[in-house]
Amino acid sequence: MSDEAIYVGDKEGLVQAWSWQGDGPIAEYHLATQTEGCVVDRANQHLYVGEEETGIWQIDIVTGEKRLIAAIDDLWLTADVEGLDIYRSEGRSYLLASSQGDNTYIVFDLASHKPLRKFSIAADSISGIDGSEETDGIAVHHGPIPGYPAGILVVQDGFNVSARGDAENQNFKVVDWQSVKALIGGRSWNGAVRDFFASPR
Numbered sequence: 001m002s003d004e005a006i007y008v009g010d011k012e013g014l015v016q017a018w019s020w021q022g023d024g025p026i027a028e029y030h031l032a033t034q035t036e037g038c039v040v041d042r043a044n045q046h047l048y049v050g051e052e053e054t055g056i057w058q059i060d061i062v063t064g065e066k067r068l069i070a071a072i073d074d075l076w077l078t079a080d081v082e083g084l085d086i087y088r089s090e091g092r093s094y095l096l097a098s099s100q101g102d103n104t105y106i107v108f109d110l111a112s113h114k115p116l117r118k119f120s121i122a123a124d125s126i127s128g129i130d131g132s133e134e135t136d137g138i139a140v141h142h143g144p145i146p147g148y149p150a151g152i153l154v155v156q157d158g159f160n161v162s163a164r165g166d167a168e169n170q171n172f173k174v175v176d177w178q179s180v181k182a183l184i185g186g187r188s189w190n191g192a193v194r195d196f197f198a199s200p201r
Contacts, residue, residue, distance in 0.1 A: 002040040007047060009035030015049055015059075029059050029066070037084035037098070037137060041110065048095060050081035056097060058113070069113040070097070070106075076115045078102040083138035086110060087151070087177065094184075098135040098155065104196050105138070105155070107184055117183050118196040121155065121173055131192060132173045134158030140177070150177040 005017040005026060013031035015038065018024035029047070036050040040061070047059040048069075055071040072079050078101030087094045093110040099118070107117045121132040132155050141151045153175040160168045179191035 002042050005040075007038050007040065009038060009049060011035075013051070015047070017061075027061070027064075029064060031057065031066075036080065036082045039084045039086050039095075041086060048084055048086075050084050050097065052080040052082075054081075056081060056084065056095075070108065070115070074101075076106055076118055078104070082136050083156070085138050085140045087140045087142045087153075087180075089142065096138060096140060096153070098138050100135055102196075103131075103133045103135070105135075105153075107180065117180075119180070119183055120194050120196055121175060122192045122194045124192050128163030129173070129192075130157070130161045130163075132157040142177070148176055148178075150181060152177055153180055 005019055007015060007017050009015040011034045013033050013035060015029040015035055016025035017027040019026055031051045034052045036052055038047060038049040040047050045061045047061050049057045049059060051057060055068055055077055058067045058069045070077055078099045080100045081097060082100045083098040085096050095108040095110045097106045099106055104118050104120050106115055108115050123131045135155045135158060137156045139154045143151055155173050157171055157173050160171050162168050175193060176191060179193040183193055183195055
């Protein structure tokens with residue numbers, strides 16, 4: 001969504017923009033197959049859309065021009081591509097995506113679309129909280145909130161288990177953005193975020 005419109009996609013590859021007043025569709029964009037998450041880069045008038053089996057598209061909101069900026073390659077992105085969101089900082093902004101096929105998350109530089117880090121969210125044995133798997137949606141908050149001075153990453157956990165290993169209802173996992181920021185910078189952090197390429201798989 002943006003200040004001007006709400007964007008929705010369907011299983012046939014259609015993405016529509018609707019006004020907050022319910023008018024529309026005020027714009028339509030077409031992809032070949034099922035879409036998932038989408039997010040608007042308001043500063044550059046770009047819409048990013050995940051196409052499950054294909055990758056991540058950048059769509060110019062004004063012209064409708066489409067560009068595949070990250071393809072399914074089974075290295076960085078493993079089908080299905082699901083949730084997308086943007087984290088903005090003063091010096092640099094990032095596009096985040098959930099790669100459902102291997103239960104990971106990828107951080108792209110928003111300006112260049114270069115993949116920077118791929119990570120997973122592991123279980124925290126001290127608190128008894130499990131990691132995250134089969135994530136559909138993600139969301140980031142890029143401002144300070146109590147206990148999280150740099151903001152948070154929230155991911156939907158599609159396969160949630162208790163500390164004893166019993167299956168429980170799906171829930172959401174909250175990640176301190178400082179741990180993601182440290183990973184992007186190549187530093188370690190005491191948390192559940194694990195560098196995918198540096199961790200045993």
